[in-house]
Amino acid sequence: MTTVEETVKKIVTRIVRKPDLDFKPTATFKDFKADSLDIVQILVAVEDTFDIEIQDEDLKQVTDMGAFIAYIERKVAEKNKSQVSS
Amino acid sequence: MSLKGKIALVTGGSRGIGAAITLKLAAEGVDVIINYFRKTSAAELTAGKAREQGVTAHIIKANLAEPEKIDSMFQEIESRFGRLDILISNAASGVARPALELDTRGWEWTMNINARAFLLCAQRAARLMKDGGKMVSISSLGSRLVWPVYTAVGVSKAALEALTRYLAIELAPKGICVNGVAAGAVESEALKMYTTDQGLPQPSLQTTPAGRMLRAEDVANVVAFLCSDEAAMIRGQIIVIDGGLTLAPMTGGSGGTT
Numbered sequence: 001m002t003t004v005e006e007t008v009k010k011i012v013t014r015i016v017r018k019p020d021l022d023f024k025p026t027a028t029f030k031d032f033k034a035d036s037l038d039i040v041q042i043l044v045a046v047e048d049t050f051d052i053e054i055q056d057e058d059l060k061q062v063t064d065m066g067a068f069i070a071y072i073e074r075k076v077a078e079k080n081k082s083q084v085s086s
Numbered sequence: 087m088s089l090k091g092k093i094a095l096v097t098g099g100s101r102g103i104g105a106a107i108t109l110k111l112a113a114e115g116v117d118v119i120i121n122y123f124r125k126t127s128a129a130e131l132t133a134g135k136a137r138e139q140g141v142t143a144h145i146i147k148a149n150l151a152e153p154e155k156i157d158s159m160f161q162e163i164e165s166r167f168g169r170l171d172i173l174i175s176n177a178a179s180g181v182a183r184p185a186l187e188l189d190t191r192g193w194e195w196t197m198n199i200n201a202r203a204f205l206l207c208a209q210r211a212a213r214l215m216k217d218g219g220k221m222v223s224i225s226s227l228g229s230r231l232v233w234p235v236y237t238a239v240g241v242s243k244a245a246l247e248a249l250t251r252y253l254a255i256e257l258a259p260k261g262i263c264v265n266g267v268a269a270g271a272v273e274s275e276a277l278k279m280y281t282t283d284q285g286l287p288q289p290s291l292q293t294t295p296a297g298r299m300l301r302a303e304d305v306a307n308v309v310a311f312l313c314s315d316e317a318a319m320i321r322g323q324i325i326v327i328d329g330g331l332t333l334a335p336m337t338g339g340s341g342g343t344t
């Protein structure tokens with residue numbers, strides 16, 4: 001598991017309140033029975049932890065945890081790149 | 087209407103109705119502090135537009151569901167600006183569920199952001215309003231009317247309106263005027279999502295006896311008036327802004343005879 005994956009798993013587990021969560025790349029928020037409030041709280045925690053801004057429109061393409069992690073990794077990479085170049 | 091040189095905090099002032107209020111106040115010469123929750127780029131965009139009016143615009147990210155975040159927001163305001171003249175309690179969020187499916191988390195989230203945040207912001211703002219001030223809460227017709235799954239938000243807006251009345255009387259001796267506005271449906275991202283999810287008519291298809299749907303600017307204009315000294319004798323009122331729709335629901339917005 002990458003560091004991003006580890007951290008996201010911890011956040012999701014805490015917010016959906018399921019310590020034995022089966023956090024695999026094909027799992028969806030629906031599988032975790034996350035409601036809209038859980039999802040907002042997960043997004044806020046992820047944004048604060050990684051200092052990124054998640055676009056709600058982008059989430060339409062994010063179908064499962066694998067895609068969610070990949071999206072976050074891309075955002076973190078973009079942020080690091082812009083910090084280096086500025 | 088002279089608001090030039092005043093300092094205002096608009097909660098949720100980055101998007102939708104809040105952004106329209108921010109920009110209206112900026113156009114009146116008010117320095118604006120824009121609070122927002124997640125979307126920094128939207129806040130920066132609105133701040134940029136406000137600065138085009140020649141005023142100072144400052145953005146503060148703070149989740150108003152958390153009292154500590156409200157505290158640090160006001161510490162930042164105090165150290166940067168030293169005082170506050172206007173508080174607009176506009177930020178809102180909510181869980182869309184029928185009453186029988188509401189859980190305590192959804193209830194508390196909605197009540198905390200929509201009603202408790204106004205109490206906590208008003209307490210802190212009153213201390214910074216050394217020469218008096220103005221507070222306006224942004225409510226909706228759902229405080230009195232019933233819409234599907236609007237339960238938690240509707241109840242939170244009823245609490246917000248009651249709080250507006252209590253604050254109006256308690257803060258009157260300090261020279262602080264407190265009022266609210268209850269707006270009908272305004273074309274916005276939030277409304278589009280709500281109507282699509284609930285299978286309700288799209289906002290663009292709705293109209294009012296006044297002949298058109300409400301715009302965010304209609305709300306902003308009334309809010310700016312309530313922030314002026316011309317409105318000083320209006321206290322603790324909730325001004326309905328709906329183009330007359332709630333008075334004549336059966337007309338379907340077609341208006342009267344012309």
Ligand SMILES: NC(=O)c1ccc[n+]([C@@H]2O[C@H](COP(=O)([O-])OP(=O)(O)OC[C@H]3O[C@@H](n4cnc5c(N)ncnc54)[C@H](OP(=O)(O)O)[C@@H]3O)[C@@H](O)[C@H]2O)c1
Nearest residue numbers: 098101102103122123124125149150177178226271272276
């Ligand atoms: N739209 C309507 O038809 C309508 C009708 C009547 C009354 N109203 C009322 O008008 C107000 C504005 O509505 P709107 O439709 O313009 O909303 P909106 O477009 O959804 O914008 C909401 C604003 O509030 C902020 N916000 C949300 N949750 C927050 C939190 N926890 N802490 C701090 N800020 C938060 C958002 O920041 P981010 O963007 O950063 O998340 C955004 O700036 C609300 O009080 C609403 O109830 C709306």
